[in-house]
Amino acid sequence: MQLITNQTFGGERxxxxxxxxxxxxxxxxxxxxxIKHGTNLTLTNCDIEGKYPLWINTNTVVDNCLLKVTARSGLWYLKNFKVTNTRFECPKSFRDSDGIEIRDCTFTDAQETLWSCRNVLVEKSSFDKGDYLLAHSSDIRLKNIKLNGNYLGQWGRNIEVFDSEIHSRDAFWNTENVSCYNCTLDGEYLGWHSKNLHLVNCHIKGQQPLCYCENLVLENCTFDPDADLAFEYCTVHADIRGAVTSVKNPTSGEIVADSIGEIILDGNALPPANCKIVTRK
Known part of the structure; x- marks a missing residue:
């Protein structure tokens, strides 16, 4: 393997x-x-300023590097890419790529990151300004992440999230087969128009969560007082610990909670309009 060390490069290609x-x-x-069209590369302790730095690369390992603001749209059309201990200051990282592993990384401007990607693993990483993270992506596993940014995972498929803190308006819209375990999900309009959304031991914050959902399942979840008007037009099976501020016009299934402040059944529910709503006390 060729070793290139303590050198500076600039210009195109x-x-x-x-x-x-x-x-x-x-x-x-x-x-x-x-570094376009690279194969079998390892980058350590590198600073990258050039734009579109790693495109159409196969079998790449990156560790302890810095991608500066000017390295925007930096990592597209990749296959088998592993990155650790790296700081991304640039938006639009990772697009249309397959086989991505991200560990212990910081994204300070994660706008439009990880679009149309497949087979993605992210662990112990943070994403700020992360609007539209993971849009149109599939087969995703997230563990111990923190996100500040709206529209997480829109149109995504087959996503698992563990032990994470998500601050995201409109998270998981139009998704299919998403499961979250031991997470805080904070943001208005969570999960609208989703199919097979499964939440376990999660805390839910933000107005009008979980509406227009098909086959929604909640296990041992809690709701913040601001999470009102939940479950409108949903087919749902929900086990909620503690109180829910209000439930509105669920379609079918069963909702069980310790208490519900208001149940709104105004005749506008979609048929069969037979959801069973039960309070424990």
Whole structure:
């Protein structure tokens, strides 16, 4: 394997079609597509400024690197990409890629990140300004993440989330087969128009959560007082611990809670309009 260390590169396609190489303490200055069409690469302790730096690469490992603001749209069309201990200051990282592992990373501007990606694992990482994270992506596993950004996972499929803190308006809209375990889900209009959304031991915050859902399941979940007007037009099986401020026009299934402040059944529920609503006390 070729070793490239303590060097600086700039300009367009400065390391084009590089293969079987390790870059250590390398600086990539301004310029388009510096490491495009790379194969079997390892980058450690590198600073990257050039835009579109890693496109159409296969079998890449990145550790302890910095992608600066100017490295926007930096990692697209990848296959088998692993990144650890790295700081992303640029938006639109990762798109149309397969086989992505992200661990112990920080994204300070995660807008439009991880779009149309498949087979993604993210652990112990944070995403700020993360609007539309994971849009149109599938086969995702998230563990110990923190997100501040709206519209998480829209149009996503087959997503699992564990032990995470999600602050996201309109999270999981139009999704299919999403499961969350031991998470805080904070944001208005959670899960609308979803199919097969499964929440276990989760705390739910934000107005009008979980409406227009098909086959919604909640197990041992809690609701914040601001989470009102829940379950409108849903087919739902919900086991809720503690109080729910209000429930409105669920379609079918069963909702069990310790207490419900208001049950709104105004005749506008969709048929069969036979959801069973039960309070424990």
């Amino acid at each position: 400065s390391l084009y079609k590089l293969s079987d190489a390790k870059l250590d303490h390398v600086t990539i200055l301004a310029g388009d597509s510096p």
